[in-house]
Every structure is written in C-alpha cells, then in structure tokens.
Amino acid sequence: GAVVSQHPSRVICKSGTSVKIECRSLDFQATTMFWYRQFPKQSLMLMATSNEGSKATYEQGVEKDKFLINHASLTLSTLTVTSAHPEDSSFYICSARDWGRGTEAFFGQGTRLTVV
C-alpha cells in the first residue's frame, strides 16, 4: 500500500513551453501533497504544499505563477512549469501523505525535466 505514481518520469521540452507533471496516490486518499525540487547531489527542497480543494502554499522564493499547482481531487495533484527556461531543468519529486497512517510521506518516482 501507499503507492504514489508520478508521470512522466522524463521530459524534454523547448524553452518557452509549459510542462505538466502529474502526481497520483494510487491506493489511498491524500488531502495533502508536496512538491520538491532536487538539484544534483543535493537534498530535497520543498517548493509548495498542495491541499485538495484549496490554493497551494508556496515556499519563500518559489514563484507561484511560474509553478502552477492544482490539487483537484484526493488522488491527483499536478505541477505545471510555465514558460520553462533552461534554469528550470531539475528533478521534481512529489510526495503524498496518508493521514490514516500518520505523518509518513510517500514519494513518487520523480520527473527529470530538461529544458533545451
């Protein structure tokens, strides 16, 4: 149980285009999902907290108009990188919390975004 699926695993896009990343909790309902960004050989940096049915809460320094988050259902949150630029290239990871299991967070497989 507690499986989180993230799609796509890899994406290459042209500069100026937008990319959508999906995060799904497959066997539990996740009222809260989290989006992280990870640079090579570094830790996970929290970008935003996504709550079902309400606006996401962004961390300081993260542009909400750049990284659009939609948590439309209890099993799906999406992150859209708008007008992507090469500096947005990174590894993006989502996690979801199953409140029935406590405060454990389960992670998706990650998405490697390359903007060319």
Next chain:
Amino acid sequence: GQQLNQSPQSMFIQEGEDVSMNCTSSSIFNTWLWYKQDPGEGPVLLIALYKAGELTSNGRLTAQFGITRKDSFLNISASIPSDVGIYFCAGHSSNTGKLIFGQGTTLQVKP
C-alpha cells in the same frame, strides 16, 4: 527556519561492515523518518519513528528517535552492495506540517 544537520556527508565502506549516520536539529520534531534514494528515483521510506526514545528495526536497519526529540540515528548492519545510495533523514513538525530533510549521506559499499 528549521534545519537538520546530517552526518556524515558520505561514507565508503567495505561489504560486511556496519554503518551509522545521524541527524541533529535545533528544533523539536514529533516524527523522524529515514529514506533511501537511488539515482534517478524518488526516496523510499525505510523507517518511521513517532516517540522519543523509540528504537525501531527493519531488517538490518535500526533507527532511534532521540530522547530530546532533536536527533535521530540510523544504523545499517552487515552492509551489502545494494545498500549503496543516498540516505536522508527527515523531521516532521506539527507546528508547520512540513517535512524537513537533512542534507543526505551518500553510502558506497565496496564488494
């Protein structure tokens, strides 16, 4: 803000050796989690700790929630090559609802 200091940053050990890594914080956490991340993958939960002083095992892995609630350690016994990866500690604060990650410990095991 809340920060976790994880050490060591990296370890290179011989297969069969035991490994220990730890995390400390200036803040109190109500949950400590330990994750392992393989290259190009998301972190996988290894052990979750919910009570101060709690000692929990998962196979060859053992982790403890420090009495002060500001630290935790993870031990791996009799390491094997598939233990290679990056290990992260994470602390959950009930005040913020966020999961704060340590800097990671990169483990390499020589067969």
